[in-house]
Amino acid sequence: MAWRVRWTEPAWSNLESAAAYISEDSPRYAATFVREAREAARSLREFANRGRIVPEIGDPTIRELFVFRQRYRMLYRVLDTEVHVLALIHGARDLLTALDE
Numbered sequence: 408m409a410w411r412v413r414w415t416e417p418a419w420s421n422l423e424s425a426a427a428y429i430s431e432d433s434p435r436y437a438a439t440f441v442r443e444a445r446e447a448a449r450s451l452r453e454f455a456n457r458g459r460i461v462p463e464i465g466d467p468t469i470r471e472l473f474v475f476r477q478r479y480r481m482l483y484r485v486l487d488t489e490v491h492v493l494a495l496i497h498g499a500r501d502l503l504t505a506l507d508e
Contacts, residue, residue: 410455410485412448414492418481421495425479440475444495447474447481451490458483463502469493 414422422444430437450457451472458470461482472481474495480502482494496505 409452410488410490412451412490412492414448418492418494425495425497443474444479444481447472448492451483455485455490461502473498
């Protein structure tokens with residue numbers, strides 16, 4: 408089964424903000440970050456359940472992948488026919504606090 412992958416507005420905003428921050432030091436790394444994040448999201452079309460269940464949340468429909476040298480957590484929800492990318496958060500941040508913002 409192939410799932411349709413959709414980025415939520417907050418997740419897309421997270422991607423843009425992180426890329427802008429990274430590009431202050433290295434535009435090349437920022438481009439790599441964006442490419443890796445988009446590739447990870449695209450991979451969910453075929454393997455939506457490959458990420459681990461987010462420990463802080465404990466809901467089996469909400470999973471995560473680690474991207475860009477394992478520094479960012481891509482959270483996503485697996486639905487019947489779609490995957491929604493919910494957030495892209497730096498691993499050093501407290502996840503629940505970041506989600507509240």
